[in-house]
Amino acid sequence: MDYGFPILSSLIFLPMIGAxxxxxxxxxxxxxxxxxxxxxxxxEFLLSLPLWFQFDKSSHLMQFVEKHPWIPAWNVNYxxxxxxxxxxxxxxxxLITILCVLVSWTAITDKVKEFFAALLFLxxxxxxxxxxxxxxxxxxxxxxxxxxxxxxxxxxGGPGRLYAAIKFFLYTLVGSVLMLVGIITLYYQGGHTFDxxxxxxxxxxxxxxxxxxxxxxxAFAVKVPMWPVHTWLPDAHTEAPAAGSxxxxxxxxxxxxxxxxxxxxxxxxxxxxxxxxxxxxxxxIAIVYGAxxxxxxxxxxxxxxxxxxxxxxxxxxGMFALNYQGLEGxxxxxxxxxxxxxxxxxxxxxxxxxxxxREISDYGGLATLTPIFAGFFMxxxxxxxxxxxxxxxxxxxxIILGGFATKTWAxxxxxxxxIIGAGYMLWLYQRVFFMEKNPKMVALGLRDLNxxxxxxxxxxxxxxxxxxxxxxxxxxxMHASVVHLLQQVHASTGSVQANTNAIVECxxxxxxx
Amino acid sequence: xxxxxxxxxxxxxxxxxxLAVIGCAVILADIIWREQRYxxxxxxxxxxxxxxxxxxxxxxxxxxxxxxxxAFSAFFKIVCLxxxxxxxxxxxxxLDIMGVKRVGEYYSLMVFSCVxxxxxxxxxxxxxxxxxxxxxALSVYCLVGLLKTDPRAxxxxxxxxxxxxxxSCLLLFGMSYLYGTTxxxxxxxxxxxxxxxxxxxxPAFMMGLGLVVIAFCFKIAAAPFHMWTPDAYxxxxxxxxxxxxxxxxxxxxxxLGRVLMEAFPNAHSDWMTVLVILAFLTMAIGNIxxxxxxxxxxxxxxxxxxxxxxxxxxxxPGTAEGASATMNYLFIYLFMNMGAxxxxxxxxxxxxxxxxxxxxxxxxxxxxxxxxxxxVFMFSLTGIPPTAGFIxxxxxxxxxxxxxxxxxxxxxxxxxxISAYFYLRVIMLMYMYEPEKEMKLAPSGALSxxxxxxxxxxxxxxxxxNGILSYASKAIMGH
Numbered sequence: 001m002d003y004g005f006p007i008l009s010s011l012i013f014l015p016m017i018g019a020x021x022x023x024x025x026x027x028x029x030x031x032x033x034x035x036x037x038x039x040x041x042x043x044e045f046l047l048s049l050p051l052w053f054q055f056d057k058s059s060h061l062m063q064f065v066e067k068h069p070w071i072p073a074w075n076v077n078y079x080x081x082x083x084x085x086x087x088x089x090x091x092x093x094x095l096i097t098i099l100c101v102l103v104s105w106t107a108i109t110d111k112v113k114e115f116f117a118a119l120l121f122l123x124x125x126x127x128x129x130x131x132x133x134x135x136x137x138x139x140x141x142x143x144x145x146x147x148x149x150x151x152x153x154x155x156x157g158g159p160g161r162l163y164a165a166i167k168f169f170l171y172t173l174v175g176s177v178l179m180l181v182g183i184i185t186l187y188y189q190g191g192h193t194f195d196x197x198x199x200x201x202x203x204x205x206x207x208x209x210x211x212x213x214x215x216x217x218x219a220f221a222v223k224v225p226m227w228p229v230h231t232w233l234p235d236a237h238t239e240a241p242a243a244g245s246x247x248x249x250x251x252x253x254x255x256x257x258x259x260x261x262x263x264x265x266x267x268x269x270x271x272x273x274x275x276x277x278x279x280x281x282x283x284x285i286a287i288v289y290g291a292x293x294x295x296x297x298x299x300x301x302x303x304x305x306x307x308x309x310x311x312x313x314x315x316x317x318g319m320f321a322l323n324y325q326g327l328e329g330x331x332x333x334x335x336x337x338x339x340x341x342x343x344x345x346x347x348x349x350x351x352x353x354x355x356x357x358r359e360i361s362d363y364g365g366l367a368t369l370t371p372i373f374a375g376f377f378m379x380x381x382x383x384x385x386x387x388x389x390x391x392x393x394x395x396x397x398x399i400i401l402g403g404f405a406t407k408t409w410a411x412x413x414x415x416x417x418x419i420i421g422a423g424y425m426l427w428l429y430q431r432v433f434f435m436e437k438n439p440k441m442v443a444l445g446l447r448d449l450n451x452x453x454x455x456x457x458x459x460x461x462x463x464x465x466x467x468x469x470x471x472x473x474x475x476x477x478m479h480a481s482v483v484h485l486l487q488q489v490h491a492s493t494g495s496v497q498a499n500t501n502a503i504v505e506c507x508x509x510x511x512x513x
Numbered sequence: 514x515x516x517x518x519x520x521x522x523x524x525x526x527x528x529x530x531x532l533a534v535i536g537c538a539v540i541l542a543d544i545i546w547r548e549q550r551y552x553x554x555x556x557x558x559x560x561x562x563x564x565x566x567x568x569x570x571x572x573x574x575x576x577x578x579x580x581x582x583x584a585f586s587a588f589f590k591i592v593c594l595x596x597x598x599x600x601x602x603x604x605x606x607x608l609d610i611m612g613v614k615r616v617g618e619y620y621s622l623m624v625f626s627c628v629x630x631x632x633x634x635x636x637x638x639x640x641x642x643x644x645x646x647x648x649x650a651l652s653v654y655c656l657v658g659l660l661k662t663d664p665r666a667x668x669x670x671x672x673x674x675x676x677x678x679x680x681s682c683l684l685l686f687g688m689s690y691l692y693g694t695t696x697x698x699x700x701x702x703x704x705x706x707x708x709x710x711x712x713x714x715x716p717a718f719m720m721g722l723g724l725v726v727i728a729f730c731f732k733i734a735a736a737p738f739h740m741w742t743p744d745a746y747x748x749x750x751x752x753x754x755x756x757x758x759x760x761x762x763x764x765x766x767x768x769l770g771r772v773l774m775e776a777f778p779n780a781h782s783d784w785m786t787v788l789v790i791l792a793f794l795t796m797a798i799g800n801i802x803x804x805x806x807x808x809x810x811x812x813x814x815x816x817x818x819x820x821x822x823x824x825x826x827x828x829x830p831g832t833a834e835g836a837s838a839t840m841n842y843l844f845i846y847l848f849m850n851m852g853a854x855x856x857x858x859x860x861x862x863x864x865x866x867x868x869x870x871x872x873x874x875x876x877x878x879x880x881x882x883x884x885x886x887x888x889v890f891m892f893s894l895t896g897i898p899p900t901a902g903f904i905x906x907x908x909x910x911x912x913x914x915x916x917x918x919x920x921x922x923x924x925x926x927x928x929x930x931i932s933a934y935f936y937l938r939v940i941m942l943m944y945m946y947e948p949e950k951e952m953k954l955a956p957s958g959a960l961s962x963x964x965x966x967x968x969x970x971x972x973x974x975x976x977x978x979n980g981i982l983s984y985a986s987k988a989i990m991g992h
Contacts, residue, residue, distance in 0.1 A: 073982040074911070111877070136907075140898040147892060150937070154945045162945055166937060173933050177926035180907070184914045184922075 006066050007050060008080040011090065012128045014044055015097075019120035022113050030112045034105055037116035041098040044123065048094040051087055057476050060084065060484035062133060062197065071136070075193050079134040084481035085261055085331055086130040088474065089254060092338050093130070095459060096250040097123040100243035102456040103346050107242055107353050108156055115156055118148035119243060126251050130258065135183045135194040139176075142219075142255070146172055149244070149252065157239040158358075164232075164239035171232040175222035182215030186267070200266040200488065209271035216264050223256030226316060227286040230309045237305035238358070242349020245301065249308055250342035254334045257315050261331070265319070266488040272322070273489070279320040280403075280410045286313030287417035294424040299358045303428055304344050307384065310417055311337045317414055318399035322489060326402020327482050328475055333395030335474065336383070336467060340392055343380045343460035347373070350453050354446055360428065365437030370448045374433045376457050381429045383464045385422045391467035525575045525582040528567040528590070529631050535560030536624035543617020550609075550616055554601050557620040561598045561627070565591060568631075578699060579638035584988035588840050589634040589767035592847055593760045597627045599851045599963050600756035606957035607752055607858050611660065619659060623756065626652030630764035637775060639688045639698040639725075642768055646684070646732070649761055650677050656756075657749040669748025676741040680731030687724025691776075694718040700776035707779045722777060726784060729772070732765035735791050735825060736798040739818045746814035747868075751861060754810060755854035758817045763843045770828055770836055781831045788829055789921055795822030796928040803935045809857060809870050812935055813850070816894060819932060820846055823925060826909050830916030837985040838912040844981060845905035845974055849893040852967030855960060856887045862955040873939055875948025883954060884943040886964055891936040893971045896929050901974035908982065 018040035025033050056063060062081030070078040082090060100119060108115045125148070128141030146169055154165030183194070189208060190199040204212070222229045233253070237245050265272050290310030297303035315337065318330030351366075351373065352358060367374040383390040386397075396418060404411030449457070467474055523530065539557050546552040568590045574581045600623060608616055629649025636642035654677060658670025692698055694717050695706035712718040727738060734742040746754045773784055799819025806812035824846070827839030860867030860876075860883065877884035893900035906929060910922045974981055 071977075071979045071982065073979055073986065114877075114881075140903075143898045143903070147897060151940075151944060154941060162941060165945075166934065166941070169937060170930065170933060174927065174930045177930050178923070181910065181914070181919070181922055181926055184907075184911050185919070187911070188915055 007047065008064050008082065008127075008131045009066055011044065011048055011094070012080075012124050012131065014047065014124070015040060015120040015127075016124035019117040019124070022117045022120065025113060027113065033113040033116055034101070037120060038098070038101045040120060041094070041101050041123070045094040045098055048091055051082065052091060055082075055084075055087055055477065057084065058480060060480040065133075067133075070134075074136065076136040077134050077195065078137060079195065080131040080137075081133045082131055084478040085258070085485075087477055088331070088335050089130045089251070089258060090127055092254075092335060093123060093126045093251050096246060096338065096342055099342070099346060099456050099459065100246050102452055103246065103349050104241065104243045105452060107349060111155065115152070118151050119247075122148040122152070122247060126247075126255075129255055133196045135186070135196055135199070137194075138196070139180060139183060143173075143176055145252070146176075149248070152244040152247075153236055153240045156241040157244065158241075159239070160235065161239045164235035167232045168236040171222050171229065175219040175229070178215050179219035182212045185215075186212060196262070200263075202267075204268065206270050206274075209268040210274070213264055213268045213271035213275060216259065216268075220256040220259040220264065221282075223259065224253055224312050224316060225256065225309065226282050227289055227309070227313070230286065230290075233309060234302050234305040237308065237345075238299060238301040242345060242352065245305075245345040245349070246342045249304075249345055250338040253308065253312060254338060257312065257319065257330065257334055260316070260319055261327075261485065266485060269489045269491065272320070276320050276322060277407070280317060280407060283313045283317035283320065284410060284413040284417075286310065287317065287414055288313075288420070291417050291420035291424065295420070295427070297424075298360050300348050300360055300363075300428070300432070301345070301358050303360070303424065304341060304348065307421065307424065308337070308341055310421060311341065311384075313417065314396060314399050314414060317410060318395075318402050321399070321402035321406040321410065322486070323402050323405050324482065324486060325398045325405065327486065328478060329395050329398025329400075329402055331478050331482070332391075332467070332471060332474060333399060336391045336395045339460055339463045339467070340380055340383045343457060343464070344377075344384065346456055346460065347377050347380060350449070350456070351446075355441065355444060357440075360431050362440055363432040363438055364435045364441065365433070366441065366446070367433040368437060369441060369446045372448045372454075376449070376461060377433065378429065379461055379464060381425045383468070385425050386418055389465075389468050391464045391471070393468060394471045522575050525571055525573040525580060525635075528564045528571055529628055529635075531567060532560060532564045532624060532628050532631065535564070536621045536628065539621040539624055540617050543615065543621075551605070553616050553620050554605055557601050557624055558598060560624065561594050561601070565594050565598075568594065574637075576638075576641075578701065579641050580632075580635050581637040582635050585771070585836075585840075586631075586634040586767065588844075588985060588988045589763050590631045592763040592840075592844055593627055593630040593634070596756055596759035596763070596847055596851070597623060599847075599855075599966065600752050600760075602959040602963045603752040603755060603851075603855055603858050604750075605959045606955055607750065607861065610861065610863060610955055611750055613659065613750075619656070622652045622656050622659075626650075626656065627760060630760055630767075633764040634767040634771075636768065637700050637771065639691065639700070639772075639776075642772070643681075643684060643688065645764075646768065647681060649764060650681065650732075653753075653757060653761055656753045657745055659753070660750060663748075665748040666750070667748075669745045673741050673745040676731065680728045680738070683724045683731075684728030687721045687728060690717050690721030690724065694721065700772065703776040704778060707777070713780050713783060719780075719783065722780060722784065723787070725772060726769070726787060729765055729769040730791060733762050733769065733821045733825075734795075734818050735821050736795040736818060739795070739798065739821075742818055743811045743814040746817070747808060747810045751810065751854055751858050751868075754813075755851055755858075758813070758850050758854070759843075759847045762817070762821065763847070766824060766839060766843055770839065773828060774831065774836065778831065785829055785831065788825055789918070792822050792825040792829065792921060793924055795819065795825065796925060797822075800928045800932045800935075803932070806935070807870055808868050809873070809939065810868050812870065812939075813853060816932070816935070817850065819928065820850075820894075823906060823909055823929070826913050826918070826921060826925060829913060829918055829921065832912065832916060833986070834915060835909075835912040837982075837988065838908040840985045840988065841908050841978075841981055842905040844985070845901040845970075848967045848970030848974065849890050849900070849902055852964060852971060853887065853890040853894065855963045855967060856883055856890065859883055859954055859956060859960055859964070860952060862953040866952070870939065870942060871949070872952060873942040874946040876943040876952065879948050879952055880954055886968060887943060888940050889968060889971060891939050893975070895933045895936045897933075899972075899975045901971045901978070904975055904978040908978075 065081040068078045125145040132138035318326040383392045386392040632645030660666040731738045803815035827835045893902035896902045896906040
């Protein structure tokens with residue numbers, strides 16, 4: 001489908017140009033910087049809405065495509081497009097960045113314009129990652145994202161920010177450079193092209209598939225993060241400022257899972273199938289290990305960070321179940337996790353601004369001190385736990401369904417993760433909001449949410465209910481793409497027809513019901 | 514043999530001769546306009562600019578094939594000349610600050626060393642190559658030791674001279690073996706002799722080849738022949754360091770590439786093995802040693818060793834694609850490294866200030882623009898897109914993987930991930946610490962111009978590299 005206006009390019013470059021423009025605002029006018037940043041992110045969000053409305057849900061093909069030659073010497077094109085999987089993440093990115101600007105409004109007081117410039121640059125790069133259909137372009141955005149994120153953690157983060165920032169950077173970089181070697185190898189094996197769609201259409205020998213699968217795994221597993229390369233995440237999430245944590249949890253770690261969906265699975269289908277069991281085992285370890293670690297945390301942000309490890313374990317489990325339910329559940333769960341964990345980090349950021357402590361033991365009795373805030377946090381907690389009617393339930397349910405369909409034990413262990421998850425989240429809620437009023441909190445004279453903070457949290461609340469009650473709106477975007485993806489994965493095994501039929505049937509049932 | 518002397522024979526040498534004349538003119542200008550300190554650099558700048566134009570136009574082979582002016586050599590000459598021009602611009606104010614009285618000898622030495630580099634790039638005969646190399650090297654030794662009262666500079670110059678002279682001896686020694694076994698010093702004749710006789714089995718010939726390679730490894734600072742680099746880089750005045758990290762290195766690569774591809778294409782499997790080991794060692798030692806430096810100049814010295822290791826990867830396949838990747842890399846390295854040194858010079862408002870990494874603490878707060886520039890150059894040296902450093906590395910890895918050198922590429926990417934640590938440390942100091950002492954800047958119009966050129970180069974080549982890629986591959990294909 002051709003769309004006259006280069007909407008994806010605008011989405012990528014509007015925030016980047018905005019970031020540059022911010023740098024020209026005089027340092028003294030900090031409020032102007034904030035307003036300008038907010039304005040840019042809102043315009044960006046409005047600009048992304050046509051994607052939502054004009055998207056053709058019945059097609060698995062790339063839409064809003066833009067393609068221009070860029071580096072003919074290497075056959076690199078400036079090639080953008082989105083399908084039913086990436087559209088959700090583009091929209092999520094544009095929404096979450098607005099909230100990040102809002103939550104940083106008063107929290108960031110030092111080097112204000114640099115902060116918002118980094119945030120906007122990051123937004124552009126993130127959208128670029130989701131829209132790129134050329135590997136070279138993809139890699140540029142993928143790596144370019146590291147620069148602002150490194151600065152956001154390192155400059156505006158908490159006390160341990162230096163260690164966390166460099167750890168984040170090095171972990172991600174080591175993974176990414178191995179993928180780079182894989183990308184170049186793919187270029188030569190796939191007919192001297194970086195075109196992702198063309199490369200996905202080729203069939204590669206199994207040995208090569210395995211090597212490349214692991215090369216890409218290095219990059220994506222670090223990003224997700226999968227056990228055992230998750231150790232950067234608790235540090236980075238904990239030390240980053242609220243906006244940084246939200247972006248990390250909401251978008252950045254989704255890119256690993258997105259990478260598996262967009263590259264590893266369609267390009268190396270046989271390797272993916274061969275590696276299914278190891279991947280499921282790694283996912284289960286992440287789910288259970290992450291959840292158990294959460295029980296022992298006494299730092300709020302660290303707890304939520306480890307819960308991300310657990311939740312992302314669900315996502316990878318759903319993906320590598322390699323069936324329709326698992327895959328749709330995984331994609332939906334990525335969105336859910338972005339919303340819920342994003343909301344939790346926003347909330348922690350909001351309260352941290354007043355209390356300047358993340359220690360759970362410093363809190364207590366907040367339900368009476370800040371009732372509205374407590375109400376919001378309750379919903380987010382329950383969504384994270386997976387209460388039916390809220391969004392977390394739908395994703396986890398589909399994933400476990402998919403897990404059971406593929407390997408019974410996978411579904412079984414994943415379900416235990418949900419139980420422990422309920423344990424640590426509710427216990428967190430209990431310790432922070434119920435129990436005796438902590439004298440420290442009383443002494444601080446906490447105020448409840450103000451208007452700006454309310455606006456920050458409200459969209460997340462609405463999304464949690466919307467996805468929870470009527471997920472089909474979101475699922476309907478991905479149906480065609482997921483069916484196509486599964487066809488690609490299963491096509492190599494020979495049982496094409498049977499699988500496809502089953503998938504299509506299943507899909508129709510879903511759309512119908 | 515030269516049978517008669519006529520102007521067309523020296524025509525291809527025009528740019529070199531012109532630049533040598535400029536070198537003399539610089540000395541004269543210094544004597545005549547001793548009071549006007551800016552006349553001398555202006556003469557040098559104008560001369561270098563004119564030489565660039567002449568290089569672009571010159572072509573041909575002269576002196577019976579001893580001197581070849583082709584696109585390959587033109588590319589390297591332009592890199593060296595750009596290095597010279599940027600170094601001159603960087604020096605203007607810095608020489609005043611460092612109290613250098615006789616600017617004439619400073620600029621003329623730079624110009625003469627550049628003449629040497631240009632001769633190296635074009636030499637297709639080992640003797641001519643040696644002449645160029647010595648002209649370059651002797652001038653640079655003097656440049657390093659120019660601050661006669663500074664013990665550090667003298668120490669650096671002596672070390673550099675001794676090790677450099679040793680390398681020259683090895684080169685001559687190796688050449689004598691080559692001459693002894695083939696009966697010629699002409700590169701294409703050596704190649705022919707190799708093809709005819711089975712010279713790769715001849716230990717004396719292989720010894721000659723080995724010694725020549727080692728000598729060039731001294732010049733490009735490849736490990737384990739890099740020992741002189743940190744001291745020389747640290748002791749020399751910063752603009753000289755910047756110049757050394759680009760010019761002589763590019764000339765060394767030009768000569769090495771020419772010798773390997775032109776004289777020894779038939780011994781590819783032999784020198785390739787050696788080069789793989791050297792490239793690995795160079796990247797490993799450069800990157801790992803740089804991790805624990807406290808002086809930014811020493812850190813950049815080790816970083817330049819590491820970058821020589823990356824650039825060597827391009828020569829491994831012995832293909833045109835690989836050689837052009839190395840050429841691109843050196844061109845890109847010129848901008849990012851010169852940029853980084855220009856920021857250091859900007860900070861050196863007196864004495865040794867700005868050399869310790871500690872001095873960069875909190876720079877983002879006191880001088881945000883300088884810090885932002887350094888940030889860009891550091892990310893580019895790390896090889897993070899969308900900067901030119903990424904394009905350079907990507908190009909090298911493409912060429913090496915195309916020829917099947919997977920393992921060395923994997924090591925290269927891992928080492929470049931390690932390098933992120935020490936480049937980011939500079940950024941960390943600038944952005945994530947509070948300023949401890951007052952830092953002043955020593956800005957000048959010329960230095961701003963250098964920074965602007967370097968920044969433009971790093972960003973432009975990073976975002977739109979097609980021009981340089983096709984130019985370099987054309988240069989090498991023509992060759």
